Amino acid sequence: MYTTLIAAEQLARHIDDANWVIVDCRHDLMNLSAGRAAYAAGHLPHAVFADMETELSGAKRDAGGAFRGRHPLPEVDAFIETLRSWGVNDDTQVVAYDAHGGMFAARLWWMLRWVGHEAVAVLDGGLAAWQAQGLALTNAVDAKPRGTIQAHRALVSTVSAPEVLANIGRGERLVVDARSPDRFRGENETIDPVGGHIPGARNRFFKDNLQADGHFKAPAQLKTELATVVDDAARAIMQCGSGVTACHNLLALEVAGMPGAALYPGSWSEWCADPSRPVATGA
Template identity: 45%
Template sequence: MSPLITAAELAGLSGATVLDVRWRLGGAPGAAGVDDYRAGHVPGAVFCDLETDLAGPPVLETGTPGGRHPLPSAASFQQAMRRLGVSGSRPVVVYDEADSTAAARAWWTLRHFGHPDVRVLDGGLRAWVAAGSPLSTEEPVPEPGDFEARPGGMPVLDAGQAARLAADGVLLDARAAERYRGEVEPIDPVAGHIPDAVSAPTAGNVEPSGRFHRPAFLRERFNTLGVVPGVEVGAYCGSGVTAAHQVLALEVAGVPAALYVGSWSDWVTDPARPVATG
């Protein structure tokens, strides 16, 4: 089954838990996203806060591993998902505004913790509106779910594994090309990339509308970046959000891939780790 769902398919789907994961990088937890949610959302959708529901507390300030959006613990993630009405026996559909950057983090985290049926609304809320579907401002209070979080459903990388994969396989850097090259770094304290990683900005995964390119297009794109049969593949970004989008695009293309959740914000916590530019 495709990890994507169209607006028409969602409109005809019954019994699913729908999570609105709109998010703006750099804002206070939930601040902008929940405001957007309250202004209008898919009827029945519940707001999911990327900063607090889909990530653990940022630990970059302490210099310990994890980065800006580390994995939440299984216990805290299970509690958050149950509060949002998620159950293991019901499908889950996640969406954001358009390009699925934030929704992909929800998809990946739910899959990692063992949910068997999670799909992303292709094109996000814009596609829902473009299809003529209604919006709601009602904020439902869901019945608590029974989701049981069991980590290990999706492969993960730590810093050492990411370095080895960059050398022996293909490690895709999902950030904008100028951040990969080290020309700018608006967030993290060090600019550059993991040596031998390949630049693959996630903007290349989607059409201008925010919908994902067709699987054949994505397969060709990743093939030109060295993703060929028999080669192990992983992805990283600044803090594990857009890299989840890369893993989702790879899955649409039929390619399994591991995620370095800590990503660049974790990599640079150790000054002994090498940094490449250009």
């Protein structure tokens, strides 16, 4: 069972296994059709496509009309139906990949753990690592038999905006923001019209988890680096712009042997939508 990362050569040995499901998670936040177009042009053999906006996210507003963020979690039942449509069973090994250092694949990795499925890994190095091994792509789309996966006890935890707000006064938990340093400081109004971060938060840019070639850093190096930001993972809350790249930090913590951090799914996009919530700027 692979539960964090899988190398391209390891995946290649199982690419035709009937009970392995490969999921293409490529996406572009500025061009929402780019991921599906890239999949159609060429993808790993037998891979299915995951749409970030419609399958890995839910309704942006709750029943009362409150904004939940740009990529709120879908309802559990809806996500289970998506997994079944991909052919996922309770004993299926799922492998997620993208072409963006794992920033979108990590979201699917976390979501499968959210519904209690442990056998899920991210392709280390993504599409580039697969092609660097001389392995082929295809534009064929397989007909998958419907899966039978059930929702089980979550292997991860989440926190809500009210919980994050209450924690500001208590300071019992540490919020770690995966956005780029300029966005964290409040200096990128193009992406974040309301700039800044949650008071008391620290910054760990998700790309700092990667080597120059796009592979994750070694576990020991990740542990050393992450320990300078996260003193106790069990008391940490991971967030980002909309609950996507925060999952990259959660995966890095898991690789480093530092499990237990929670995700704030609404993240900055939900937080800053309510002007009554406090905002900090600067480093």
